Amino acid sequence: MELSERKKKILRAIVDSYIRTAEPVGSKSIAAMPDMNFSSATIRNEMAELTSMGYLEQPHTSAGRVPSPAGYRLYVDELMRNYRLSIDETQSLNQALEAKMQDFGDVISQVGKLVSQLTNLPAYAVASPQGKVSVKRFDLIMAESNSFILVILTSTEAVQNKLIRLPLEVSEQDLKLLSAVLNASLTDLTVDEITSEVLSRITRSAGPAASLVPIIIEFTVHVLQEQQHSDVYLTGQVKLLGQPEYQDVSKAKQLLSTLDEEMIAHLPEVISPDSKTQILVGPEHIAQELKDTSVVMTRFDIGDGMQGMIGVVGPTRMDYAQITARLSYFAENLGRLFGKHELPPPSQKEEE
Amino acid sequence: MELSERKKKILRAIVDSYIRTAEPVGSKSIAAMPDMNFSSATIRNEMAELTSMGYLEQPHTSAGRVPSPAGYRLYVDELMRNYRLSIDETQSLNQALEAKMQDFGDVISQVGKLVSQLTNLPAYAVASPQGKVSVKRFDLIMAESNSFILVILTSTEAVQNKLIRLPLEVSEQDLKLLSAVLNASLTDLTVDEITSEVLSRITRSAGPAASLVPIIIEFTVHVLQEQQHSDVYLTGQVKLLGQPEYQDVSKAKQLLSTLDEEMIAHLPEVISPDSKTQILVGPEHIAQELKDTSVVMTRFDIGDGMQGMIGVVGPTRMDYAQITARLSYFAENLGRLFGKHELPPPSQKEEE
DNA sequence: AATGGCACTCTCGATTTGAGAGTGCCATGA
């Protein structure tokens, strides 16, 4: 059932105020706002109703009201006013972006740091492959007489390599052959498609270097698995300690303990695939410990069969309007940068 | 001037007790210990002297005594009893080590996590190159018609690579030539030795592919700089919140804000090059914010021109004996593992 | 239906109080 306009107005005012002050808000302070043409008594009545409808909560009799999760949900979905970035903001945002992104280094972590800095909250950045990853190309390079380098180019345009010491004498010719066999039989296969059947076929035709096949396969599978996984970078957790809701150390500790990369990795499971920016309010998502917490996240374009996502974790009470605005702006420009500069995609980060 | 045996005994008892309980310790509780054949009054006198000598401090008149930094220093240098690892401990330590280290992936971060888990404190792991890093070998691999892969093998045995799109048509022959030139002129040079003179020489002899030289050089320099840098991994910061000294959020926040990778990177500067395990007590080191904090660190062998270091950050009040013992044991076995299994050294971690 | 008024509730900070822990020092005794 729809809320009356007046109720909406009041609910919005309450959430706004609570977001600013982190204090329960009372009828009087609402009535005192310009633009509120009702007496505090009227507002009290409305607030009582909003409470019984589940949009507000009362920490105790005779304290002000606090938005409930449902209240927040309604707020972000319908009530929230758009936040317009000021010129200053867009400028400093652009600057930061330009400055950091020129740099080499692990892009995904740079992005994460930037978002955290920008919002003054913990932030994360994720790069995950769209669809299944396969190997596009193998190269075996003789390094020294007793070792060679295995280089794998994946469908996500990532290059991974490994220095392998030879267990036996193998000539450059033998490696060439093996390389050809690999490229013929093992490319374009996803990790699930690498069956024992495929394996034995390769081994049979690999010639003198057949003994290397298991090592190579192991590494290949590892690379594919790793590439298939999302690359998660989380930073700025400490910023939560600045928020009034985490002045209690044990609460803070509990939250910070669950707030790790692994937890973030589960987030994509809950998001709906169509919407761009998404807000998860409190108990809506996975971990119990996050019940006073919200997550704002948005996608960005990253190219090369990869998908990017950035997000911010904060108290349910955070400034959704502002955060959402900044995040979307950031994501947009990030997409532009990736398109324009042909930056190395984060998938090229390697761990071996 | 030397302390009397009795003073040492008392000081040791006080530090031991304070480490266990985090409470100021009074004369009575010391006197009550078995093995203390003096009355509380005697101990009071001794404590008064120890205090005026600077080894103890009093939070306020009529509280117990607390070790001062000087007191800790003396304790770790002379008084501390060796902690013997129990069979159980060595076993679970070995197990954890075996289990984690089999795994591929970024070794340095695995080590860090393990140490943190093992000590229940924030821990870090660092891999830094011994001496100057240079390039050992270049390879240029034609990938597709319009791009190639640049592979660099450094003196730290790290393999780094980058997919480079060709700005113009270049034949495989041209790349071969360029590769030969690079290997002839640019190997074994440290980053400082890559002068503009060297550059122009290379460019002159590079043939049709000369236009690629700047890109390659840029990447090379970047790789060398990155390899020259220590690779730092820090984890488990949140564990500090479990310690009684950080129940005050603002203190905790302050500390956690300074405790980042960058801070850790400065640690090696303060350690003396000869000793293996080292303990930094409170104000002895860099940052003001760390004054109630200690660091225990130790080296480990990592091979391939790299040096490893692991360390633990904790309250000054931490159990030095235990931590030191575990850390050294860990470091030893780590060294053994690196030697034995020929694990990929952490320097092979790559970020591009 | 909106409002002014009022009694009632609950929290929070300030203040008080007493118990407990610990000290410093002195007089005593080996």
Place this chain on the structure above:
DNA sequence: TCATGGCACTCTCAAATCGAGAGTGCCATT
């Protein structure tokens, strides 16, 4: 001369008390 028992004194900490302030719910009035 050094260790010890005793004692008065200090300081903290937790619990108890108290009053102000904020906010509510409801009722009578407009």
